[in-house]
Amino acid sequence: MHSITVHGVTDNQRLAPGDTAPEFTLPDAEGNDVSLADYRGRKVIVYFYPAASTPGCTKQACDFRDSLTELDGAGIEVVGISPDKPAKLAKFRDAEALTFPLLSDPERTVLTAWGAFGEKKMYGKTVTGVIRSTFLVDEEGKIALAQYNVRATGHVAKLRRDLSV
Template sequence: MTDRVVLEPGQEAPDFTLLDQDGNTRALAQYQGKRVILFFYPEAMTPGCTTEACDFRDSTLPLEADGYHVLGVSRDSVEKLRRFADRDALEYPLLSDPDAAVHRAYGAFGEKNNYGRIVEGVIRSTFVIDEQGRIAHALTNVKATGHVARLRKLLDV
């Protein structure tokens, strides 16, 4: 197992290009001059990830009104992300990172404690990226339940 990247506020956000649930190419560079909330979750259509994704869905309007664009990232296939988006009415982009390259660039993949066992996998994380493409907030190893409410409080949204 390799050392995990740790991103800090002020650092440049790693650029990426991934496919969304509709098969469209999305790159962080497309959001230059805009604020982005990039959240990494372990697996579409699982209970915790559904809770988190739906919390973001329910907060999309106030977040967008405050100038934030929400992007979800998982290792799921484009097809599974489409089913997830359809099933739960998720209208923000869900990005497919099957080889976890973007997860690793953001430190959202690595060793974690899973029910008392050390395993390698997705570390539920959220990054707020400012208009200049820099990390404004780095929240790692977050809990699915209540995370979006805490994030909104942090951002004063």
């Protein structure tokens, strides 16, 4: 079981700029633990997506992959988090030549702490699931940007415009 420290965040609460980003430690595609604290002193995009190897999530991940040079040049790293198990993440990473960490949160603990799991509208119905969300965490571990219910297609280009990258 991977631990999570949540500072004053309740279920379905949305994070906003200035909030302390909830800490996490989750396994990557190789089963190695990755923590938010590993990125302290650097900016990092933490994005949450519903499922590896699905069309929208693949488009979004490939857009991040294709933007890594520009993001890295701006001092920004990328981490993707989904409920998928590490083995599925490894297949996704290898199939799409992804070069940033994909983390596994099958219990949805981190997704929930970040407000990225809960009720959402899908095809006109209310369902419970992963809310496609993107955050920029600053060097001190504070939320600099919080975007919920983002679209898979075009999101990374818009994010780059928002960040002037």
